[in-house]
Amino acid sequence: MQLPYIIEERPDTGLNNAKLGIWVFLASEIMLFGGLFSAYVFLRMAAPVGDFAYWGSKLSIPMATVNTLVLISSSVTMIMSWVSLKMKDFEKYKMYMGLTLLCASIFLVIKYFEYTGKFHHGIYPSSSTFMGIYFTLTGLHGLHIIGGMIVMGYFWLPAGYKMWESEPEHFTNRIEVVGLYWHFVDLVWIFLFPILYLL
Amino acid sequence: MSDHDNGHIEEHIKVYLTVFGALAFLTLLTVAASYMDISTTEAIFLALSIATVKASLVAGYFMHLITEKQTIIWILTLTFIFFLFCMFIPMITVIDHASLS
Amino acid sequence: MSNDTHHKENFLWKYIFSVDHKIIGLQYGITSLLFLLFGFCLMMVMRWQLAYPETPVPIVGGLLGEPGILMPETYNMLGAMHGTIMIFLGIVPLAVGAFGNYIVPLQIGAPDMAFPKLNAASYWSYFVGGVIMVTSFFMPEGAARSGWTSYPPLSIFETGQTMWLIGMIFLITSSLLGSMNFIVTIVQLRAPGMSWFRLPFFVWAQFITAFLLVLAFPPLEAAAVLQLMDRLASTSFFLPSGLVYSGATVDVYGSGSPLLWQHLFWFLAHPEVYVLILPAMGIVGEVIANNTRKPLWGYKTLVYSLVFLGFMSFIVWAHHMFLTGMGQAMSAFFQTTTMIISIPSVAILTAFFISLWGASIRFTTPMLFALAFLPMFGIGGLTGLPLGVGASDIHLHDTYYVIGHFHYVVAPGTIFGLFAGIYYWFPKVTGRKMSEALGKLHFWPSLIFMNGIFMPMFIQGFAGVSRRLYDGGQLYAHAQDVLQWNEFMSISAFCLAAAQIPFLINFFVSLFNGEKVDRNPWGATTVEWSAPSPPIPHENFEGKIKVYRGPYEYSVPGADKDFSPQTEK
Numbered sequence: 001m002q003l004p005y006i007i008e009e010r011p012d013t014g015l016n017n018a019k020l021g022i023w024v025f026l027a028s029e030i031m032l033f034g035g036l037f038s039a040y041v042f043l044r045m046a047a048p049v050g051d052f053a054y055w056g057s058k059l060s061i062p063m064a065t066v067n068t069l070v071l072i073s074s075s076v077t078m079i080m081s082w083v084s085l086k087m088k089d090f091e092k093y094k095m096y097m098g099l100t101l102l103c104a105s106i107f108l109v110i111k112y113f114e115y116t117g118k119f120h121h122g123i124y125p126s127s128s129t130f131m132g133i134y135f136t137l138t139g140l141h142g143l144h145i146i147g148g149m150i151v152m153g154y155f156w157l158p159a160g161y162k163m164w165e166s167e168p169e170h171f172t173n174r175i176e177v178v179g180l181y182w183h184f185v186d187l188v189w190i191f192l193f194p195i196l197y198l199l
Numbered sequence: 200m201s202d203h204d205n206g207h208i209e210e211h212i213k214v215y216l217t218v219f220g221a222l223a224f225l226t227l228l229t230v231a232a233s234y235m236d237i238s239t240t241e242a243i244f245l246a247l248s249i250a251t252v253k254a255s256l257v258a259g260y261f262m263h264l265i266t267e268k269q270t271i272i273w274i275l276t277l278t279f280i281f282f283l284f285c286m287f288i289p290m291i292t293v294i295d296h297a298s299l300s
Numbered sequence: 301m302s303n304d305t306h307h308k309e310n311f312l313w314k315y316i317f318s319v320d321h322k323i324i325g326l327q328y329g330i331t332s333l334l335f336l337l338f339g340f341c342l343m344m345v346m347r348w349q350l351a352y353p354e355t356p357v358p359i360v361g362g363l364l365g366e367p368g369i370l371m372p373e374t375y376n377m378l379g380a381m382h383g384t385i386m387i388f389l390g391i392v393p394l395a396v397g398a399f400g401n402y403i404v405p406l407q408i409g410a411p412d413m414a415f416p417k418l419n420a421a422s423y424w425s426y427f428v429g430g431v432i433m434v435t436s437f438f439m440p441e442g443a444a445r446s447g448w449t450s451y452p453p454l455s456i457f458e459t460g461q462t463m464w465l466i467g468m469i470f471l472i473t474s475s476l477l478g479s480m481n482f483i484v485t486i487v488q489l490r491a492p493g494m495s496w497f498r499l500p501f502f503v504w505a506q507f508i509t510a511f512l513l514v515l516a517f518p519p520l521e522a523a524a525v526l527q528l529m530d531r532l533a534s535t536s537f538f539l540p541s542g543l544v545y546s547g548a549t550v551d552v553y554g555s556g557s558p559l560l561w562q563h564l565f566w567f568l569a570h571p572e573v574y575v576l577i578l579p580a581m582g583i584v585g586e587v588i589a590n591n592t593r594k595p596l597w598g599y600k601t602l603v604y605s606l607v608f609l610g611f612m613s614f615i616v617w618a619h620h621m622f623l624t625g626m627g628q629a630m631s632a633f634f635q636t637t638t639m640i641i642s643i644p645s646v647a648i649l650t651a652f653f654i655s656l657w658g659a660s661i662r663f664t665t666p667m668l669f670a671l672a673f674l675p676m677f678g679i680g681g682l683t684g685l686p687l688g689v690g691a692s693d694i695h696l697h698d699t700y701y702v703i704g705h706f707h708y709v710v711a712p713g714t715i716f717g718l719f720a721g722i723y724y725w726f727p728k729v730t731g732r733k734m735s736e737a738l739g740k741l742h743f744w745p746s747l748i749f750m751n752g753i754f755m756p757m758f759i760q761g762f763a764g765v766s767r768r769l770y771d772g773g774q775l776y777a778h779a780q781d782v783l784q785w786n787e788f789m790s791i792s793a794f795c796l797a798a799a800q801i802p803f804l805i806n807f808f809v810s811l812f813n814g815e816k817v818d819r820n821p822w823g824a825t826t827v828e829w830s831a832p833s834p835p836i837p838h839e840n841f842e843g844k845i846k847v848y849r850g851p852y853e854y855s856v857p858g859a860d861k862d863f864s865p866q867t868e869k
C-alpha cells in the first residue's frame with residue numbers, strides 16, 4: 001500500500017502531505033509560543049512598574065545580538081542546503097547543512113554562557129517573574145533548537161541521507177520540511193530578542 | 200516543489216541573499232533603536248514593528264509563503280486570529296477590571 | 301514510506317506497534333474504555349460518601365485504610381482524577397482516537413491515515429500519559445487533588461500535581477500529533493469524487509475537532525510548563541505577592557497571577573468541551589440518516605454550523621471566569637459570544653429533529669441511543685444558557701447546577717452517541733452484529749438512571765449547594781432541604797453501573813458468537829460499508845475507491861433499493 005501525495009502534489013490543494021503536515025504543526029507551535037508571550041504580557045502588567053525593565057537590563061544585549069545574527073545566518077544556510085538539492089548538488093547540500101548545524105551549535109554555546117553567567121551571579125528563574133519567563137521562553141526555544149539539530153543531524157549523516165540515492169525528490173521535500181521548521185525557530189527568536197532583551 | 204525549476208533557482212538565491220542582508224540590517228537597527236530616548240509604549244511599538252518586518256521576510260521568502268497555496272494561507276490566517284485573541288483578551292481583562300465606582 | 305511490502309508480520313509489529321489505523325483505533329478504543337470504567341468507579345466511591353457520609357465504603361473500603369471510610373483529602377483526589385480521566389483518558393481518546401482513527405480513513409476512501417507512524421506515536425504518547433496518571437495514585441502522597449482545573453495557588457502547593465502535569469504534557473502531545481494527522485488526512489487523502497460536500501457529517505465533525513485540538517491545546521501545554529516550574533523551580537508565575545499558605549508567607553518572588561493560569565487553561569478547556577461533543581454529534585448524524593432511510597435534513601446547514609461553532613469556541617472561554625472580577629466590557633463581550641455560540645448548536649440539533657420528520661424509523665439499538673442523544677443534549681445545552689449570562693451565573697457558578705449541566709452534555713449526550721457508534725460499527729470491525737435484545741436491556745435502564753443521577757443536580761444547584769464538597773452540603777443551612785437527593789442520585793449511579801452489565805456481556809459474547817453478517821448489514825450509503833468486515837489490513841478496500849454520490853442518498857426515487865451507496869454510480 002502506497003499512500004498518495006507523498007511526493008507528488010494533490011491537484012486541488014497543490015500540496016504534498018508533509019508540506020501540509022508541517023504547516024499544521026507550525027500553526028500549533030505559533031499557539032504554543034503565543035501562550036507564553038501572552039503570559040509575558042500578563043506578568044509584565046501584573047508586576048510593579050519598572051520591574052520588568054529592571055530585571056531585563058541584567059541581560060546581555062551584545063550576546064543576544066550576536067545570537068540573532070547567528071540564527072539568521074543559519075536560516076540562510078538552511079535554505080541554501082535545500083537549494084543545493086534542487087540543483088542536484090549533493091556536496092553543496094552537505095556543506096550548507098553542516099554550516100547550519102555549526103551556527104546552531106554556536107547559538108547554543110552562547111546561550112550556555114548566558115545562562116551560566118546568570119547562575120554565577122545568583123540569578124535563577126525564581127529570582128523574579130521576568131527571569132522566570134525569560135528562562136522559560138528561551139529554554140523552550142532552546143529545546144526546539146536542539147530538536148531541530150537532532151533531525152538536521154540525522155539528515156546530514158549517511159543513515160539519513162541514503163534516501164538521496166533512491167528517492168532524491170522525496171529527500172529534497174524532507175529537507176524543505178525541515179527547513180520550514182528551522183525558519184520558524186528563527187522566527188520565534190526574531191520576536192523573543194526584542195521583547196526580552198530590548199524592552 | 201514543482202513550481203521552482205532550475206532556471207529560476209539562481210534568481211531565488213539572489214532573493215535569499217538580499218533578504219539575509221535586510222535581516223542583518225534590521226537586527227542592528229532594532230538594537231540601535233532600543234537606545235533611543237522614547238516612551239515605553241513607543242519603544243514597544245517600534246520594536247514589534249521591526250520584528251514584524253523581519254518575521255515577514257523570513258516567512259515570505261525563506262518559508263515561501265509569498266507563493267504558498269490557499270489552504271496553508273487560510274490555516275495560518277485562522278491561527279493568527281486565535282493568536283491575537285489569546286494575546287489581547289487576558290491583557291484587557293486586567294485593564295478592564297471590576298470596581299465599585 | 302514505500303517499505304510496507306516488507307512489513308514485519310510478527311506479533312509485536314502486527315498488533316503492538318502497528319501503524320495500521322484500524323489497529324491503532326482499536327488500541328485507543330480498548331484503552332479508553334478501560335479508563336472510562338476506572339473513572340466511573342472513582343465516581344461511585346465518591347457518590348457512596350455523598351449518600352452515606354462517613355460510613356465504610358463497600359468492596360473497596362479496604363484500599364482506603366481502616367475503617368474504610370473515604371476521607372476528605374481522598375475525596376478531593378477522586379474528584380480531580382475522575383474529571384481528568386474521563387475527559388483526557390476516556391472520552392477524547394475514544395471519540396477521536398478510536399472512532400476517528402478507525403472510521404475516518406474508511407469514510408473518505410483512503411488506505412490509511414496520512415502519517416501512519418505518527419499515528420502510532422500519538423497512541424503510545426497517550427498510553428504513557430495514562431500510565432503516568434494511574435501511577436500517580438500509587439505515589440506516597442497520592443494523585444492530584446486540585447480539581448481537573450488545577451487552579452493555583454492550591455495546585456502549586458498540593459500533592460500529586462507534578463505527575464499530573466507531566467502526564468498532561470504527554471496527553472497533549474498525543475492530541476497534537478493525532479489532530480495534525482486528521483487534518484492532513486481529510487484534506488489530502490479523500491478518494492476521487494469525494495468532494496468536500498460529499499463528506500459524511502462524521503468526517504466534518506472530526507475535521508473541525510482536529511482544528512480545535514491543534515490550535516487550542518498548545519497554550520495549556522505552555523501553562524503546564526509554567527505550573528511545573530512554579531512547583532519545581534520556585535518561580536511564581538501564578539503566585540501573587542504576599543501570599544500566605546498554611547500560616548506562613550510563601551518564599552517566592554511573587555507578582556504572579558492565578559488568573560493567568562485560568563486564562564491559559566480555559567483557552568483550551570472551552571474548545572475541549574466541543575471536542576467532547578462534536579464526534580458524538582457526527583455519529584448521531586450517521587445513525588439517524590441510516591435509520592430514517594432518508595438524507596439528513598440541512599446538510600449544508602449542519603456543515604456551516606459546525607464550522608461556525610468551531611470558530612466561536614475559541615472566543616467564549618472567559619464565561620468560566622465571570623466571577624474573577626472582570627469588568628463590564630469583557631463580561632459583556634463573553635456573554636455575547638456565549639449566547640451566539642448556542643445558535644449553531646441549536647441549528648444542528650434542529651436539523652437532526654427535522655430529519656426524523658416523515659421518516660420510516662428503524663428502532664435499532666444504535667438508533668435508540670442516537671434518538672436519546674437529542675433531548676439529553678438539548679437539556680444539557682439549554683441548562684448552559686443561565687451559566688452563560690453573568691447575572692444568573694453569579695448564583696449558579698461552582699454549584700451542582702454546573703455539574704448537572706456539563707454531565708448532561710457529556711454523559712447522556714456524548715457517551716450515548718459513542719454507544720450508538722459502538723453498536724453501529726461493531727459489524728464493520730468484527731463481521732458480527734451485537735444482540736438487539738441485550739442492546740435494549742442496556743439502553744432503557746441507562747437512559748432512566750442517567751436522568752436519575754443528573755436531574756436532581758439542578759435542584760441542588762438552585763438551592764446553592766456548592767460543588768466539590770466532601771459532605772455533599774450537610775453543614776450548610778441552605779442545603780438541608782435538598783440533601784435527600786444525594787442518596788437518590790447515588791443509588792441511580794449504582795444502578796447505572798449495573799445497567800452496563802448487559803452491554804459488557806453483549807460486547808464480549810458477540811465478538812465470538814454474534815450473528816455473522818455481510819459487509820453492509822445496516823444498508824448504509826457511506827464508503828466504509830464498501831470495505832469487507834473487517835477491512836483489509838493496510839489497504840482497507842479491494843480496489844480503488846471512486847465516489848459518485850453524496851453521503852446520504854437514501855430512498856432515491858426510481859432506485860432499485862432504498863439506499864444508493866456513495867461508491868455506486
